[in-house]
Amino acid sequence: MAGYAQKQGKRSDGTGLAGVVDFLLANARVVLGVSGAAVLAIATLAVKRLIDRATSPPDDDSDMKAKQKSLEESWQELSLIQTMPKSQLPLRREKLEEPLLSPVVDGTTEDPEDVVPSSEMLPAKSKTQLCLTLQEKLLSRYQDHISVSEAKKILGKQLSKDICAELQDFLKNKCSELPFGNAFLSGYLCDGLIGGGTLEVAFMLPLVLESSLWTLIPGEQTVVNNPCFWMIKRTSLEYFPRGNSPWDRFMVGGYLSSNAISSALRKVLVASINWPAISSMLGCVVRPVMAPEELKLEVRHEQIHLDITLCPMMESGDKTLLAASLKEPVENLWQQSFYATEVSKLKDLDARDSGIRQCCLHLLKDVFEIHPFWCKLTSSHLIHVLLHLSETESDWSEAALAIRFRQVLEELLQFLEEGSLPCYFDSRINLLGHLRLEEIDDIGYTLYEALAEPDLWSGLGL
Structure with missing residues (x-):
């Protein structure tokens, strides 16, 4: 009887119930799964707190209010789990250890797909791209990356004039037998169409040809049959044989060779002119481009960069012909500009x-x-x-x-x-x-x- 009374006493103090609870919680995950075990745990905890409240002596009001609040939070969490959509519960095995309960916000939950990130959550670049139209982006790029200040334009033109004058003096002194006309500046810098980091300039170098010894052949009458490309033919050879014109040395097959003239000028740019001395005098770096098919100079100043193209040209009436700048070998073609x-x-x-x-x-x-x-x-x-x-x-x-x-x-x-x-x-x-x-x-x-x-x-x- 004493043993029986002792067992009854143990049951009355709650240890028997605790053992049953522990057993259920230990095996609930296996039987009911993760979500079922969570539900059972919270429900059992709530019931246990009710029993403890009934069997324990009354405490002060503050302890009772705290326990009441804790009990209400437990039932609130239980109701959240019961109303949670199945799609939000983790299904894959590797996610079984993840917490099922998320922080409670006003007792409601939101579908992650329905949540739209606020402007504060977006990076600065994304917010800028979202608020700007194509019109605004184009105007902004023109202002920030393309527009060139007047000071840079003036400096670029002045440097171009100085370099062009040095080139003209060299040709008159060292190549006086060739009647070049007065070189002049052209290109987008001079015409106000320049933009971006590098300023483009063209040195137009006219060839002075004897009208009685040279004539233009339209492109559609040549072997290339292209109206864009002309040829310059040597005439009156029976009366003025080869050698009467200083340009005869650049003649190939009876025609003035644009390729031969460009090759000669390239040798002048690369090997004859003392660019380091000119660079030192002008306060910049001037060097020829080494590409074989181009007649170009690179000018690097601390404030601007210039790309200068030397263009041998021939004018006749309203037509302007330039030495053809093709990658393929050309001999006698002149391109209309x-x-x-x-x-x-x-x-x-x-x-x-x-x-x-x-x-x-x-x-x-x-x-x-x-x-x-x-x-x-x-x-x-x-x-x-x-x-x-x-x-x-x-x-x-x-x-x-x-x-x-x-x-x-x-x-x-x-x-x-x-x-x-x-x-x-x-x-x-x-x-x-x-x-x-x-x-x-x-x-x-x-x-x-x-x-x-x-x-x-x-x-x-x-």
């Missing part, structure tokens, strides 16, 4: 309607120069596309910049699909004629991909 007419027409159109064609050209040029395929198209190609588009679109105000910018790219894509970009001033000339079919396909495909992107800015790699 429309640069002066292009720039004049573009500026005239903008002056008439206060347009943004020149700004659009700067932005396009900035994009194309950094692309591995698009860089094969020059500013001249872009100008002609702008001129063609100006025939059909009349609104070139600043507010329409983003629309016109995209339209120029779409117009260019159409020309690439056709494999032909007609010259604005002579439709017989295909400005894409110097590119291989594979190169045109590469440019067209990558441009199509960029235009297909929902965000054109990202598609252009900016």
Whole structure:
């Protein structure tokens, strides 16, 4: 009887119930799983607290309130588990050890897919991209990366004039037998179309030819049958044999060889002129570019960078012919240049309607120069596309910049699909004629991909 009474006493003090609880909790995970075990644990804890409250002597009011609050929180957590969607419970084995309960916020839960991150959670760059339109991005890029200060323009022009004067003096002193005309500056820096980090200048070096001994042959009458390329033929050989003209030394097959003249000038630039002395005098670094097919000088100043191209040229009436700058070996071809007419027409159109064609050209040029395929198209190609588009679109105000910018790219894509970009001033000339079919396909495909992107800015790699 004493043993029985002792067992009854143990049951009355709660240790028997504790053993049952411990047994259930130890085996609930196996029988009921993780979620079931959690539910059972919280429910059992709540019941145990009720029993303890009934069997224990009354405490002070503060202890009772704390216990009451703890009990209410336990039932609150239990109700949350019961109402939790099944999709939120971890299902995979590797997630069984993760906590099931998340911090309670006003007694409600939210589906993670329905939560939209606030602007404070986004990085600064993302917030900027979300709030700026294509129009604003284009204007911002023009202002921050393309626009060149007047001080840099003035400095670039002054350096170009000084270097051009040194080159002209050398040619007169060392190559006096060749009648060169007065060299003059041209290019985007001089015409106000410059933009970006490097300023582009052209040294135009006219050749003075005897009109009675040389005549121009149109491109369609030559073996290349291309109206863009002309030839200069030596005439009156029966009366004025070879040697009567100082340019006869550059004649190949009866024609004035642009290749021979360019090669001679390249030797002058690379081997004859003392550029270190000129650099020291002008306070900059001037050095020739070593590429065999180019007549270029690089000028590096602490404030600006200049790219100078030497252009042997011949003028006849309203035509300007430049020595053909082709990678393939050429002997007698002279390429007709429309640069002066292009720039004049573009500026005239903008002056008439206060347009943004020149700004659009700067932005396009900035994009194309950094692309591995698009860089094969020059500013001249872009100008002609702008001129063609100006025939059909009349609104070139600043507010329409983003629309016109995209339209120029779409117009260019159409020309690439056709494999032909007609010259604005002579439709017989295909400005894409110097590119291989594979190169045109590469440019067209990558441009199509960029235009297909929902965000054109990202598609252009900016």
